Amino acid sequence: MPYGIEYLSKEQIKLVKERLSKGGVVTSELMEDLLDHFCVAIEEEMKQGRPFQSAFNYVFDTLQEDELKTTEMKTQELLEGKKIFYPNLLQSFGLLLLAFMISWVVSLTVQAIAIGEENVEVRAQWLSQNYLLIFEISSILTFGGTIGYAIWKIRRTQVSMPIFSFRSVPTYVYGVLLLIVIFSRVWLEPIAIFPPFFQEFKVAHLSRLEAFSPWVILLLTIFNVTLVELLLRGIILKGLLMTMTPLRAILWSSLFCALLGYPYFASYFTLNLMLGWIYWKTRSLYPTIFLFAAGFIIIYIISLFMDHPKDFFLHFSLWEYLGKNLVIYIPLVVGSFLITAGLFYYLHRKLSPESSV
Amino acid sequence: MYSQELIKGTVTPLILKLLSDNKRMYGYQITQALKEATQGKISLTLAAIYPVLHKLKASGELTTEKEKVGNRLRIYYSLTDQGNAMAKERLKEFADYLNTMKSLLDFKPGLQKCLMV
Numbered sequence: 001m002p003y004g005i006e007y008l009s010k011e012q013i014k015l016v017k018e019r020l021s022k023g024g025v026v027t028s029e030l031m032e033d034l035l036d037h038f039c040v041a042i043e044e045e046m047k048q049g050r051p052f053q054s055a056f057n058y059v060f061d062t063l064q065e066d067e068l069k070t071t072e073m074k075t076q077e078l079l080e081g082k083k084i085f086y087p088n089l090l091q092s093f094g095l096l097l098l099a100f101m102i103s104w105v106v107s108l109t110v111q112a113i114a115i116g117e118e119n120v121e122v123r124a125q126w127l128s129q130n131y132l133l134i135f136e137i138s139s140i141l142t143f144g145g146t147i148g149y150a151i152w153k154i155r156r157t158q159v160s161m162p163i164f165s166f167r168s169v170p171t172y173v174y175g176v177l178l179l180i181v182i183f184s185r186v187w188l189e190p191i192a193i194f195p196p197f198f199q200e201f202k203v204a205h206l207s208r209l210e211a212f213s214p215w216v217i218l219l220l221t222i223f224n225v226t227l228v229e230l231l232l233r234g235i236i237l238k239g240l241l242m243t244m245t246p247l248r249a250i251l252w253s254s255l256f257c258a259l260l261g262y263p264y265f266a267s268y269f270t271l272n273l274m275l276g277w278i279y280w281k282t283r284s285l286y287p288t289i290f291l292f293a294a295g296f297i298i299i300y301i302i303s304l305f306m307d308h309p310k311d312f313f314l315h316f317s318l319w320e321y322l323g324k325n326l327v328i329y330i331p332l333v334v335g336s337f338l339i340t341a342g343l344f345y346y347l348h349r350k351l352s353p354e355s356s357v
Numbered sequence: 358m359y360s361q362e363l364i365k366g367t368v369t370p371l372i373l374k375l376l377s378d379n380k381r382m383y384g385y386q387i388t389q390a391l392k393e394a395t396q397g398k399i400s401l402t403l404a405a406i407y408p409v410l411h412k413l414k415a416s417g418e419l420t421t422e423k424e425k426v427g428n429r430l431r432i433y434y435s436l437t438d439q440g441n442a443m444a445k446e447r448l449k450e451f452a453d454y455l456n457t458m459k460s461l462l463d464f465k466p467g468l469q470k471c472l473m474v
Contacts, residue, residue: 007427029432032423033384033407036431040385067403074408078415 008039012052016042019060023068030075034068085153086239089252095146095236096256103142110134131208136220143227150235164234167284173347177278177287180343181294184274186336189318192267206314214313218300225292232257232272233279233288241280250276277344281351368401368409370451373418373436373444381422381435384410410434418443 008016016038017031025031038059045055087095114123127134154163209217232253240249254272261268275288303313322328375390376382382390388406391399413419418440422433436444 010428013429030407032430033432036429037385039429071404071407074404075411078408078412
């Protein structure tokens with residue numbers, strides 16, 4: 001062997017060991033195996049005349065991305081039966097609790113800042129002026145924090161697979177979803193009035209938004225919808241579908257979203273049943289984000305043609321528009337519900353069983 | 358080179374075959390032996406081979422001996438009696454599976470008819 005080296009020196013072995021540790025190798029027996037493996041590989045390269053550092057770089061450069069970490073994870077998985085982490089029901093509750101806690105801490109912080117102002121009127125004005133900003137920061141911290149934690153947990157058990165499912169779906173699906181959005185808007189309206197004791201909160205929430213331009217509210221809504229989808233469908237429903245029947249998984253994830261979306265419990269629950277079904281059927285977040293966001297986009301577009309876009313965007317009610325006429329309203333609601341059900345049946349028939357695997 | 362997806366289910370029988378032909382082997386030797394015997398068509402990643410070796414050791418099919426080589430330890434793997442029996446069984450099963458796959462892939466008018474329907 002050139003340079004008079006037969007085996008790597010203790011210092012060189014130390015460098016290899018450090019590189020393996022850095023790559024994510026933890027289990028002691030695996031470390032012994034891989035240490036010898038890489039030392040032999042480096043020695044083989046040195047036999048061809050490469051100096052140690054060049055051989056070291058060459059051998060580690062030939063590794064696939066995250067190969068060491070994957071080897072460690074697979075070894076642990078096979079030895080300890082350790083499975084890839086995706087939240088089961090209990091862990092989903094944990095994530096939900098985490099979201100509530102973050103939201104609560106943000107709320108307390110905002111209140112603490114507001115209380116700093118002694119004048120009650122100035123305090124109310126400050127809260128009102130910064131309402132959307134506070135709302136958005138709270139949303140980003142709540143959902144972003146919870147998603148970040150879940151990603152961290154998942155990445156500790158698997159490194160190579162993408163966490164979120166963004167599969168492409170046939171274009172016609174979006175067309176059908178658009179029709180579903182339009183028709184479901186009609187029959188979701190009477191559901192949205194439940195529970196009635198939160199109406200005051202809803203009115204207060206909407207009236208605070210009146211200070212802002214509809215397109216700002218629209219953009220932020222789409223952003224928030226994406227965050228909700230990443231957490232609810234991308235992580236929680238995906239995890240629940242691994243451990244329970246699709247029906248139960250969809251019901252539970254819808255309940256979680258309904259709790260997060262207070263005071264719109266009933267309408268959020270119903271909307272989430274649809275979103276959950278779409279995710280289960282397509283295993284993709286594109287159509288669910290589309291379905292969720294399109295409802296707001298459609299109302300925004302229609303509002304542009306109205307005399308008072310902001311009023312329409314925030315307060316439009318078909319019930320009031322029709323002069324509270326039950327004879328017209330009830331057939332419209334029932335009819336739109338039946339058409340929506342028909343559209344779902346169409347999707348059920350069209351989307352092949354393979355696409356739901 | 359064959360895809361890792363195709364090789365995935367064959368790793369255990371391949372390791373068992375190598376260890377039943379050789380008294381004892383270490384990890385790097387196993388990867389090189391597979392590469393050489395298959396003219397480079399089978400090149401296993403670390404993640405394909407080492408977890409399987411540790412799993413087979415944990416379930417009692419393999420045993421290890423540590424030997425000092427230069428300034429480090431080398432782990433040699435060999436089959437236990439239980440592992441020998443398992444190797445015979447798994448290799449028989451694997452050969453049978455390959456025969457079934459071969460007969461499936463061979464041209465047969467009946468099968469072709471089925472596929473055309």
